[in-house]
Amino acid sequence: MLRVSIILFYFCLLTFNLEKALPELPEVETIKNDLEKVILNKKITAVIIHRSSVVKEPSLKKFKSLLLDSKFRKIIRRGKLLAFEIITAQKEIYFLSVHLRMTGQLVYGSDDPKSRVSFKLSNGFYLCYNDQRTLGELRLVKDIQALNVVKNMGPEPLSKDFRVNDFIKYISMRKAKIKPLLLDQKFVAGIGNIYAAEALFISKIDPARNACDLNEQEAKLLFKNIKSILKKAIKCRGSSFSDYRDGHGNKGTFSNNFYVYGRKGQACLVCKDFIQRIKLGGRGTYFCPGCQK
DNA sequence: CGGGGCTCCTGTGCGC
DNA sequence: TGCGCACAGGAGCCCC
Structure with a gap:
């Protein structure tokens, strides 16, 4: 009887909690804080793209070649957008912007076979971009402020700009x-x-x-x-x-x-x-x- | 401006 | 049992 109740209980949990949780400001802020501790100053030694459609700009070739041997310098969050400031092998500053949309994840650790894009780091670990529904977007740009999403974004609710x-x-x-x-x-x-x-x-x-x-x-x-x-x-x-x-x-x-x-x-x-x-x-x-x- | 509909995508659930 | 359709949603887009 008890076992049946437990099974029923979990069945109810499964049936009623189908709504998806989206990464919003607190989730993106948490990812930023976590990754800051582990990827800053690490070099990207390989870029593995399993699903090219998530890379929106520039071309795949350019995306790969610019990121290869670049170093993570800083992580910025604006709204739900994450941006990794990187310095390329040619000592140019670029921003890797990541919008997780519905099911995007950025996870540091071992390589994930279901990742859409994996960045191998100089310490042998990986930064994996996972995204079941592939609605998320990766972009590599020179000027993060020039991105339309950033230009049009309202005030940061936890900053002094929100009055x-x-x-x-x-x-x-x-x-x-x-x-x-x-x-x-x-x-x-x-x-x-x-x-x-x-x-x-x-x-x-x-x-x-x-x-x-x-x-x-x-x-x-x-x-x-x-x-x-x-x-x-x-x-x-x-x-x-x-x-x-x-x-x-x-x-x-x-x-x-x-x-x-x-x-x-x-x-x-x-x-x-x-x-x-x-x-x-x-x-x-x-x-x-x-x-x- | 406001609201509605469509698009992208994939796993799940439901009806037939 | 199994097929196919509807649905979920962030955000950009178009249209009225």
């Missing part, structure tokens, strides 16, 4: 629904489906409300909660719902703290109402109808 008065003002000017607006990287950088849902829950705001209909107190609260939830998630080394892994291939623990994300049909941890899942802007959106008004 409460600006946030209140811009929110009051937008008619779009607040949840899809939070996902817009031009509005604020680094927030994805998980943290948008969770920040709105803590702020008790209905994700379907028009941004301009939030009052000043609500906008202020949301601003504060965006910052606090991202900081908390970084402390937990990110959320691993399914695909996300840190720089060493390990899971993060923030998913244990979810109030609404992936909890459709389950009781709200605050008011016991049932968590609902609706579509907003084409994206699955979780919320508690009891708590969020």
